Amino acid sequence: MPIFPAETLMNRVLALLQSHRPLIMGILNVTPDSFSDGGLHFHPDAALAQARRMLAEGADIIDVGGESTRPGSEPVPAAEQIARVAPVVAALRAALPDCAVSVDTTRAAVAEAALDAGADMVNDVAAGRDDDGMFELAARRGVPYCLMHMQGDPKTMQEAPHYEAVVDEVLAFLLERAARAEQAGVAREHLVIDPGIGFGKRRQDNLELLAALDRFAASGYPVLLGTSRKRFMGAICQVETPAELVPATVATTALGVMAGARIFRVHDVKENRQAADIAWAVRLAGRG
Template structure:
């Protein structure tokens, strides 16, 4: 499913939650969600990532039933109106993933890399769908409470390799596995910068790589801005750098700017 050598793909974020850090409550109705999907398609999106639970720092977990009530009607509507559009479900719970797949989702994006629910990896293996395994230190509730690493790149690569091995042992095909270093998920600013400076090391692990920096707080501290919406340009810079490093998927709020950044960087990379 995942093609490491293909043109970079833009994954548009569609949070159907009341409390996400940047866009909470904006797309919780069916009409608003479909309008946003249409806009993202016009701007060049490749995948829509639908989430029913905020994973911002300090957030509390949301029950499976509540997540299903939030995401399934919207996934069904997107799949009906845009049947060729790839839909990803952003969840850590196998029951939510299963319901979303039945509604039309075709990718599972799990910020716990299967650690949040022991049934997740077996589900993915049984249905033959692809999964994105992300690194997170701690939980969303506690992850920014003094995270520590001996060496962020080495430590996170080791954990991701463990999760890759667990996925393979569960029966998931290598081509159905992507990894995500988890920018901002239990990382200090210097850890995030270190990860971005060494994205090629994650690419060299041999799997598709997703990068999710969109509007993240650590960039605000560098740019001296406090509003997430002011970090569109900063996000696009990381997208361009990621393309040059070999990253091939980018999870973003602002599709147009990042589509342009990815396309220009890709053209430069091809010329190299």
């Protein structure tokens, strides 16, 4: 498998971030058990076909993950994640050389294998807490690195989440993790933060975080928002099937653009691309 040098890898995602427009990150789960699309793109050929569809619909980044982080999920060994993720990343890089690719993992070994296969970015829902090597890897490889907040772990996070002041606590956590990453050598301009909607949060917590996205954007770090098809919206809309929550997701994307979020991680690219583009046009018009 070819090894791609970091100095070429970082350019695709960093160039997108420097454009300032909202970016759509298409979700490509190569897992048998993800909450909404598990098993659909498990084979590299199916994954490549789905990536092509998402790019045609307006995706800027493809986020490849080999471990489900749905509530109640069990961890997947690094070797199994690598076996799932690395061939898909390599296939994407060979067939779609200009495509920006992110790897969704909490393990440094998985992230490095994906980077060696041609990935451009690391998306870490554990913010470096599951693997002490993540910060060192991101610093050494010089790639964009997303830090997400999660209370607990995927297996137990929704059993009894609790906060005194959810916005203050989540923002403080992300700023502390970002500071640690910078101390470990990760460039500030390579860091992205994610409030972790649905990860160890009650419905009201998620709503308060969405209402305060401008505070996260004001930190100076690009904000990634991941609400796609999530359960808290189903409770509000009285919808049980995740795939029926596309309109709800689109609403949060538009709200996120207006609040200053930069990256939107979604299953349904076309609908969210349109929502982001309209909200962005409105936001630009409001600046006069």
